Amino acid sequence: DVKVTQSSRYLVKRTGEKVFLECVQDMDHENMFWYRQDPGLGLRLIYFSYDVKMKEKGDIPEGYSVSREKKERFSLILESASTNQTSMYLCASSRQGAESDTQYFGPGTRLTVL
Amino acid sequence: GQQLNQSPQSMFIQEGEDVSMNCTSSSIFNTWLWYKQDPGEGPVLLIALYKAGELTSNGRLTAQFGITRKDSFLNISASIPSDVGIYFCAGHNYGQNFVFGPGTRLSVLP
Numbered sequence: 001d002v003k004v005t006q007s008s009r010y011l012v013k014r015t016g017e018k019v020f021l022e023c024v025q026d027m028d029h030e031n032m033f034w035y036r037q038d039p040g041l042g043l044r045l046i047y048f049s050y051d052v053k054m055k056e057k058g059d060i061p062e063g064y065s066v067s068r069e070k071k072e073r074f075s076l077i078l079e080s081a082s083t084n085q086t087s088m089y090l091c092a093s094s095r096q097g098a099e100s101d102t103q104y105f106g107p108g109t110r111l112t113v114l
Numbered sequence: 115g116q117q118l119n120q121s122p123q124s125m126f127i128q129e130g131e132d133v134s135m136n137c138t139s140s141s142i143f144n145t146w147l148w149y150k151q152d153p154g155e156g157p158v159l160l161i162a163l164y165k166a167g168e169l170t171s172n173g174r175l176t177a178q179f180g181i182t183r184k185d186s187f188l189n190i191s192a193s194i195p196s197d198v199g200i201y202f203c204a205g206h207n208y209g210q211n212f213v214f215g216p217g218t219r220l221s222v223l224p
Contacts, residue, residue: 043214090156105156
């Protein structure tokens with residue numbers, strides 16, 4: 001079974017803090033993604049990566065950065081957290097190539113910025 | 115970014131009833147996926163569809179890939195309380211990002 005894990009289920013941070021969200025997948029997937037999910041706005045893509053040390057901006061990258069130093073790990077960084085970044089953050093992974101059509105999600109991290 | 119349309123937005127049904135929901139797009143996709151999300155959890159993949167016209171089942175769930183490649187349908191038979199949650203569809207074309215629907219919220223009344 002594909003397993004995508006996220007380092008924290010719940011996080012509470014203060015405005016201006018630097019926040020790290022970690023995601024690890026154990027299926028040797030090349031592709032990894034970070035989304036945020038907000039009521040009424042659905043899933044929005046923040047950043048994605050198709051390979052180690054490679055990153056691409058998604059639809060809403062402002063205020064975020066990412067790091068992919070190892071194939072299995074994809075980190076989302078909030079350099080200076082703000083209250084409008086309070087959200088549910090979901091990590092996902094998928095294979096590359098012909099099998100890239102199925103995306104698997106982690107359990108999510110609910111981040112609250114005070 | 116592009117988003118899919120899902121209907122209904124929400125539905126309340128009696129336990130034991132069958133459920134139908136659909137997902138539509140203005141663009142064609144080569145893959146349709148259906149996920150279920152429980153409160154406070156990440157989406158869990160239910161069914162993946164890879165061919166236009168394909169009908170695939172997973173237990174009480176059946177999903178179809180529309181002939182036009184612009185829509186997909188999910189049916190749940192004989193609903194039970196644990197079917198409660200939000201059902202998302204997603205469309206995908208090779209080399210492009212996944213596109214998600216806003217979800218259908220299902221409530222099952224005992």
